[in-house]
Amino acid sequence: MAEAGSFADRVKQQADIVRVVGEYVRLKKSGQNFTGLCPFHAEKSPSFAVHPTKQIYHCFGCQVGGDVFKFVMEMEKCAFPEAIRIVAEKCGIAVPSPRERSPEERRENQQRTLILEMHRAAQTFFIKQLESTAEGRVARAYLEDRGLDKQVIEQFGIGYVPSGGDALLRLLRPKYKNDQLLVDSGLISRDQSGRLFDRFRRRITFPIANEGGKIVAFGCRALGDDQPKYLNSPETPIYSKSNVLYHLDRAKDALRRQDFAILVEGYMDAIAVARAGISNVVASCGTALAEPQIKLLGRFTKRVIVNYDPDSAGQTATERSIALLLEQDFEVKVLALPPVGDKKADPDLFIREKGADAYLKLLKESPPYVDYLIARARQMDLATGEGKLRAVNFLLPYVQKIPNRLLRSEWATRIAQQLRIDEPVLRAQLSKAATERRSELKAQPELLGRVTKPVERRLIRMLADAEDFKTELALRLQQERLYGGMEAERIIAALISANLAQPTLATSEVAGTLDDRDRRLLFEVLFAEEDPATWEEAESCVAALQRRQVERAVADVQRDIEAQPAGANLRALLERKQELMRRLAAH
Numbered sequence: 062m063a064e065a066g067s068f069a070d071r072v073k074q075q076a077d078i079v080r081v082v083g084e085y086v087r088l089k090k091s092g093q094n095f096t097g098l099c100p101f102h103a104e105k106s107p108s109f110a111v112h113p114t115k116q117i118y119h120c121f122g123c124q125v126g127g128d129v130f131k132f133v134m135e136m137e138k139c140a141f142p143e144a145i146r147i148v149a150e151k152c153g154i155a156v157p158s159p160r161e162r163s164p165e166e167r168r169e170n171q172q173r174t175l176i177l178e179m180h181r182a183a184q185t186f187f188i189k190q191l192e193s194t195a196e197g198r199v200a201r202a203y204l205e206d207r208g209l210d211k212q213v214i215e216q217f218g219i220g221y222v223p224s225g226g227d228a229l230l231r232l233l234r235p236k237y238k239n240d241q242l243l244v245d246s247g248l249i250s251r252d253q254s255g256r257l258f259d260r261f262r263r264r265i266t267f268p269i270a271n272e273g274g275k276i277v278a279f280g281c282r283a284l285g286d287d288q289p290k291y292l293n294s295p296e297t298p299i300y301s302k303s304n305v306l307y308h309l310d311r312a313k314d315a316l317r318r319q320d321f322a323i324l325v326e327g328y329m330d331a332i333a334v335a336r337a338g339i340s341n342v343v344a345s346c347g348t349a350l351a352e353p354q355i356k357l358l359g360r361f362t363k364r365v366i367v368n369y370d371p372d373s374a375g376q377t378a379t380e381r382s383i384a385l386l387l388e389q390d391f392e393v394k395v396l397a398l399p400p401v402g403d404k405k406a407d408p409d410l411f412i413r414e415k416g417a418d419a420y421l422k423l424l425k426e427s428p429p430y431v432d433y434l435i436a437r438a439r440q441m442d443l444a445t446g447e448g449k450l451r452a453v454n455f456l457l458p459y460v461q462k463i464p465n466r467l468l469r470s471e472w473a474t475r476i477a478q479q480l481r482i483d484e485p486v487l488r489a490q491l492s493k494a495a496t497e498r499r500s501e502l503k504a505q506p507e508l509l510g511r512v513t514k515p516v517e518r519r520l521i522r523m524l525a526d527a528e529d530f531k532t533e534l535a536l537r538l539q540q541e542r543l544y545g546g547m548e549a550e551r552i553i554a555a556l557i558s559a560n561l562a563q564p565t566l567a568t569s570e571v572a573g574t575l576d577d578r579d580r581r582l583l584f585e586v587l588f589a590e591e592d593p594a595t596w597e598e599a600e601s602c603v604a605a606l607q608r609r610q611v612e613r614a615v616a617d618v619q620r621d622i623e624a625q626p627a628g629a630n631l632r633a634l635l636e637r638k639q640e641l642m643r644r645l646a647a648h
């Protein structure tokens with residue numbers, strides 16, 4: 062919660078939630094609100110709403126909601142202080158310098174800054190090598206032969222590292238005299254005798270940027286038949302392979318816009334696909350897709366078309382990726398490219414030989430992952446019982462991961478047909494697997510506040526919205542304790558104290574103090590299109606509550622009377638009841 066007068070509070074006052082959310086979600090004005098497709102769950106018609114005056118968002122589909130900071134925390138998967146910083150930057154608000162760091166943090170920070178700087182210097186150097194040296198000319202000819210012209214080379218920052226083995230070292234050493242730092246950067250290696258040398262030599266260089274577009278590593282391809290064909294940066298203080306997706310920094314907008322990603326294996330593939338005009342492509346840079354990479358991608362889209370190499374390593378990687386993606390609730394399709402001539406085709410080769418349109422056509426027809434897997438299973442030897450069993454065991458783990466029962470059942474029928482397996486036997490297997498899985502199933506979303514009585518909903522509305530009289534209403538409700546025992550008691554209590562606080566608190570602040578269920582109910586009411594309330598209506602609500610309070614008191618007295626029909630204070634109880642009945646009649 063942003064404390065009054067704090068930097069967070071200032072940012073919140075100045076930030077426009079519609080603008081901030083609008084950078085992630087395409088919003089359209091709809092009545093008093095702005096609506097769009099929810100970025101937190103897959104949907105086809107918009108149930109995500111932003112309230113411009115209350116500065117809150119709410120999804121009627123998946124029930125998420127909160128203020129501008131909460132939104133950024135969820136989208137960027139970051140902590141509160143980071144969210145403040147991001148919102149401040151988006152809104153052009155100057156951020157005060159961060160708190161003093163510990164010496165250790167400062168040292169690490171400084172090291173990272175220097176290594177980033179070295180990567181920038183290396184990038185400039187590699188580009189120049191490709192442009193203006195004799196060796197670079199050979200590399201350029203090779204690239205042209207692969208269909209990479211000057212424009213693409215520039216666009217993707219492709220460079221060349223010469224064969225000498227110390228060219229980069231000679232460039233970096235005068236400025237970065239610390240040998241250990243040079244080695245830590247991953248650009249320079251050290252042999253057993255302690256001698257330093259360039260990690261890369263005689264290779265085409267592809268800069269690998271982090272999500273923010275800063276170069277954190279290089280992928281290098283051998284020019285001739287040197288082995289290994291691909292050599293990449295090692296893990297360094299600024300680079301962790303499993304946390305970076307190649308081309309994500311340039312793909313972000315397209316990913317959000319198109320709401321799906323094409324996942325390829327290497328940078329050459331990513332470049333080929335991006336060149337074909339399909340910019341929502343990322344590469345895992347290595348055969349194994351890692352969980353942090355999937356989570357990173359999940360911030361932009363939950364739909365993926367996997368297009369890995371058709372060799373056996375690529376197939377294994379495809380299957381592993383499918384499993385991981387399903388675990389993270391992705392919708393997965395698989396594009397398995399047909400051979401070109403007698404050659405197995407990766408995206409790079411396919412687009413070069415067959416053209417972008419042919420690729421795009423196949424991309425659009427990509428089957429859901431289960432079809433791909435069935436096709437894979439059919440390649441197994443299905444003539445024998447053992448072969449069939451192997452095929453079923455291959456498929457079962459994936460089918461189990463389908464959350465929807467109906468869909469699972471459909472797949473069971475298809476698998477049985479395609480593999481010519483006795484369907485009841487297959488179903489028995491599946492339901493056994495399903496039982497074992499049941500414990501993992503997520504809890505059903507709670508029943509929401511739709512049952513809440515109209516009078517409570519109107520009270521919430523008035524306490525949040527009715528600028529003319531909400532404080533007076535809060536006071537009345539508070540003095541007579543009229544809201545006790547209501548379903549929305551906690552929400553109403555929170556709104557009352559916000560209205561009576563000095564200075565009064567915004568509704569979004571109130572939401573921050575509520576638990577999930579209450580917050581959802583509050584937001585549902587606030588986003589509903591309803592007529593503005595009048596003081597007359599407020600008074601009649603108060604009257605209804607007073608009446609309810611008296612009715613309850615009568616019920617209490619009645620219970621006491623019936624509990625002790627001959628009790629000493631029967632007379633007093635009866636008198637009290639009469640008095641209450643009179644009050645009821647007067648209402």
Ligand SMILES: [Zn+2]
Pocket residue numbers: 099100101102109120121122123124125
């Ligand atoms: Zn949603």
